[in-house]
Amino acid sequence: MTESLTLAQQHLYTFQACRRRFYLRYLARVPWPEAPLGSQQEQAYERGRRFHRWIERQFLGLPPMEPSDNDPQLRQWWEIFQTQAPLLPDGHRFVETSLTVPVGRKGRHHLTGRFDLLIVSDEGDEPAAGLFDWKTGEPRPIERLRRAWQTRVYLYLLAEGGAALAPQKPDAFAPRRLTLTYWYVEEPQQPRVITYDDAAHRRNRIELEAIIAEIDDQLTTGEWPLTDDWTECRHCAYRAYCGRQAAGAGKLDPQEEEEPEPDDLWLEPQWG
Numbered sequence: 001m002t003e004s005l006t007l008a009q010q011h012l013y014t015f016q017a018c019r020r021r022f023y024l025r026y027l028a029r030v031p032w033p034e035a036p037l038g039s040q041q042e043q044a045y046e047r048g049r050r051f052h053r054w055i056e057r058q059f060l061g062l063p064p065m066e067p068s069d070n071d072p073q074l075r076q077w078w079e080i081f082q083t084q085a086p087l088l089p090d091g092h093r094f095v096e097t098s099l100t101v102p103v104g105r106k107g108r109h110h111l112t113g114r115f116d117l118l119i120v121s122d123e124g125d126e127p128a129a130g131l132f133d134w135k136t137g138e139p140r141p142i143e144r145l146r147r148a149w150q151t152r153v154y155l156y157l158l159a160e161g162g163a164a165l166a167p168q169k170p171d172a173f174a175p176r177r178l179t180l181t182y183w184y185v186e187e188p189q190q191p192r193v194i195t196y197d198d199a200a201h202r203r204n205r206i207e208l209e210a211i212i213a214e215i216d217d218q219l220t221t222g223e224w225p226l227t228d229d230w231t232e233c234r235h236c237a238y239r240a241y242c243g244r245q246a247a248g249a250g251k252l253d254p255q256e257e258e259e260p261e262p263d264d265l266w267l268e269p270q271w272g
């Protein structure tokens with residue numbers, strides 16, 4: 001009997017941080033408990049969600065906000081986005097679009113991601129595909145973003161499966177024609193543009209296959225060890241559950257990219 005999982009970037013990040021947390025959160029579905037900073041963080045996440053929704057609605061040609069949406073912070077972000085959003089190329093726009101491709105041995109699992117904005121353009125000589133990701137959290141250096149699971153997963157998905165979204169322009173999804181732009185509302189004039197190429201894609205594939213093989217190993221043994229890195233526990237809401245209170249309390253794990261997790265991130269094993 002084999003177990004097939006649909007994995008998003010957050011799952012890989014969590015698995016790398018702590019196998020026990022991955023198990024508790026996504027397989028056993030132990031509720032992520034409230035913590036002292038929980039409500040404040042939740043408020044920040046909710047604001048981020050609404051900001052993304054406003055942008056999505058604008059790109060879809062809908063009124064972005066309700067008249068009752070008068071959160072001053074959101075309004076300020078919105079003003080910044082209206083005046084300092086990155087220059088977007090002409091082309092076909094895909095808003096809040098998901099992409100899923102098979103990964104792992106014999107394509108046993110699936111890798112999935114949801115993009116804020118994808119533009120498939122043919123400006124200049126060649127078609128190209130550009131991803132844009134809106135960030136409301138603390139700006140991160142480009143080197144850290146380059147290593148983030150979000151970057152690796154999104155670019156892999158596009159290179160492997162993007163042509164399904166724009167079958168008339170498959171060449172746009174060659175690795176060297178892909179970019180991912182992170183735009184931070186706190187630093188709107190310094191978008192981080194990450195490029196890709198064949199060599200980076202090969203490395204990315206090796207790393208993704210390696211972590212998925214590790215997940216397979218854990219699924220086989222059924223053992224989900226606690227991390228040796230107690231600093232991880234400082235940011236984990238399962239401290240009491242694991243008996244790791246001695247780690248002390250830090251800000252709850254904001255996930256690698258400081259974006260809210262979608263509500264539907266449960267792993268749904270399929271048995272076959």
Ligand code: SF4
Nearest residue numbers: 018021226233236242
């Ligand atoms: S408290 Fe520590 S060991 Fe337990 S799930 Fe969280 S990070 Fe892992």
